[in-house]
Amino acid sequence: MYKQRLSSALAVEGLSEQEVLNALEKPKESKMGDVCLPCFKFARAMRLAPPAIAAKLLPYVEGLDFVERTEVVGGYLNIFYDRAAMARKVESIAADKATVGASDEGKGKTVCIDYSSVNIAKPFHIGHLSTTVIGGALYRIFEHLGYNVVGINHLGDWGTQFGKLIVATRRWSSLEEVAQNDEYFLNSLYVRYHREAECCPEMDDEARAWFKRIEDGDSEATAYFDVFKAVTMNAVGKIYGRLKIRFDSYAGESFYNDKMDACLDILKEKNLLMESEGAQVVNLDAYNMPPCLLVKADGATLYATRDIAAAYYRKKTYDFDKCLYVVAYQQNLHFKQLFQVLKLMDFAGAEDMEHIAFGMVSMEDGAMSTRSGRVVWLQEVLDKAVEKARAIIEVKNPESTQKDEIAESVGVGAVVFSALWNNRIKDIVFSFDKVLNFDGETSPYVQYTYARCASALRKGGEADVGNMDLSAITDDEGYEVIKSVLSFGDSVKAAAKLREPCCVTRHIVDLAEKFNRFYIGHRIVVDDMPVRNARLLLTRAVANVIETGLSLLGIDCPPEM
Numbered sequence: 001m002y003k004q005r006l007s008s009a010l011a012v013e014g015l016s017e018q019e020v021l022n023a024l025e026k027p028k029e030s031k032m033g034d035v036c037l038p039c040f041k042f043a044r045a046m047r048l049a050p051p052a053i054a055a056k057l058l059p060y061v062e063g064l065d066f067v068e069r070t071e072v073v074g075g076y077l078n079i080f081y082d083r084a085a086m087a088r089k090v091e092s093i094a095a096d097k098a099t100v101g102a103s104d105e106g107k108g109k110t111v112c113i114d115y116s117s118v119n120i121a122k123p124f125h126i127g128h129l130s131t132t133v134i135g136g137a138l139y140r141i142f143e144h145l146g147y148n149v150v151g152i153n154h155l156g157d158w159g160t161q162f163g164k165l166i167v168a169t170r171r172w173s174s175l176e177e178v179a180q181n182d183e184y185f186l187n188s189l190y191v192r193y194h195r196e197a198e199c200c201p202e203m204d205d206e207a208r209a210w211f212k213r214i215e216d217g218d219s220e221a222t223a224y225f226d227v228f229k230a231v232t233m234n235a236v237g238k239i240y241g242r243l244k245i246r247f248d249s250y251a252g253e254s255f256y257n258d259k260m261d262a263c264l265d266i267l268k269e270k271n272l273l274m275e276s277e278g279a280q281v282v283n284l285d286a287y288n289m290p291p292c293l294l295v296k297a298d299g300a301t302l303y304a305t306r307d308i309a310a311a312y313y314r315k316k317t318y319d320f321d322k323c324l325y326v327v328a329y330q331q332n333l334h335f336k337q338l339f340q341v342l343k344l345m346d347f348a349g350a351e352d353m354e355h356i357a358f359g360m361v362s363m364e365d366g367a368m369s370t371r372s373g374r375v376v377w378l379q380e381v382l383d384k385a386v387e388k389a390r391a392i393i394e395v396k397n398p399e400s401t402q403k404d405e406i407a408e409s410v411g412v413g414a415v416v417f418s419a420l421w422n423n424r425i426k427d428i429v430f431s432f433d434k435v436l437n438f439d440g441e442t443s444p445y446v447q448y449t450y451a452r453c454a455s456a457l458r459k460g461g462e463a464d465v466g467n468m469d470l471s472a473i474t475d476d477e478g479y480e481v482i483k484s485v486l487s488f489g490d491s492v493k494a495a496a497k498l499r500e501p502c503c504v505t506r507h508i509v510d511l512a513e514k515f516n517r518f519y520i521g522h523r524i525v526v527d528d529m530p531v532r533n534a535r536l537l538l539t540r541a542v543a544n545v546i547e548t549g550l551s552l553l554g555i556d557c558p559p560e561m
């Protein structure tokens, strides 16, 4: 807690903020302070003995509002926090849920976040889980910090797969049948197409011709396209509802059809386009990258071409300060090329583009492939998680009248949480047992802790705000809880700065662990009123932090479990 603020105050006398942050430690005993700075590490650079360094640094922290006292002991600078100030902060967290961890650091700044960006007429599979929930979490985290956020679903609604689907629909089904069915039906046509096209290559020519007709705005072809899109959007809409995901724009790839020419003109004007075997490319040899292909020999544009147009459109429409792309690391090269081309074009937002990469999710029993049809549907994963959660609730809370609602929150929450637990870049192997473990580093564990707080508060009644006597919390367990409650805001900021929702995820698990240790060691509702009041206020603050943290991640908090 306060480490960030301490390190910026101590970035003096040639020390960097990061150096200080890395050096700050928790003292072995609490009588040596809440945090200490061992100064041995700086002796060489500062050409001073450690005790002299500590003495020199002391004045820089003495005046800080949260510091009560400082002392130099040997080569250490020990810092004691102001308990009364801490009590007031705990109280304000207990009293006002809406502002927990919030700030206005983003005021006046706009962040565009491109996330989820599913492909129309392809299934919403587990591979799109991470982009969806990481993007959704970043959306809410930035919003909580006062940024103006624009969530964009850059739908993959363009490409030859639509031609293939038209061929499949005409051969084995009809427009009416597709319109009446769901996305699974649509996918079965897609799978069948790929199976049969292997021995029937002329189908691909047919598909290309149909796609060309879509591109030319032919009304028969467009009618198919519209139905495919409607069926898929209906299906993904349901999933977004369960995951609590929303977007401000669904401008997908097709939206840019009439916006690419202007970009190609800029490229030509700047002499960046080269011809290569009939195609138009931007040569990126100087940057050690393969050329960026923008127009094929037959005149067709590509994914990258549409992304260039999208970047210009977003800058013009939203005037963003940052434009984030939450997309799997498999597309690292695409984004490196894209950003480089935009730089060469002198695009105004070129320095503000960021690829927020993440790793793969696979199931315990192996990966997936859309084409062969061996795919793990997200909806099925959610349903199965809810079903398993239902069975657990049945045992833990047989009397509850809210079992269905609780199971939905716990099951869906567990899946969401699993994708937000690690640093983005790590690959994840998904296991139902692991994510639903009530004693693990999981959302059920955190939700359970919240329910425990809620039940203690129901028993103890609301506490007396304005009367918190922090000295009533004398034990280390309680003090650890206080510190974790108070440093939550730092984790929210770190999550935004690093674009890592796991800073929030980890913080609330850590808080839950600390609270449970406290709870097991101490009764909340005791007769001693100042102690009861302090513990109730702290419990309320913990509940508020957990609820805020989970809601930033897109997860509900059932009041009982």
Ligand code: ARG
Residues within 6 Å of the ligand: 114, 116, 117, 118, 119, 154, 155, 156, 307, 310, 325, 327
């Ligand atoms: N639809 C793409 C996919 O599923 C992701 C699009 C990401 N956004 C972007 N602007 N390229 O792989």
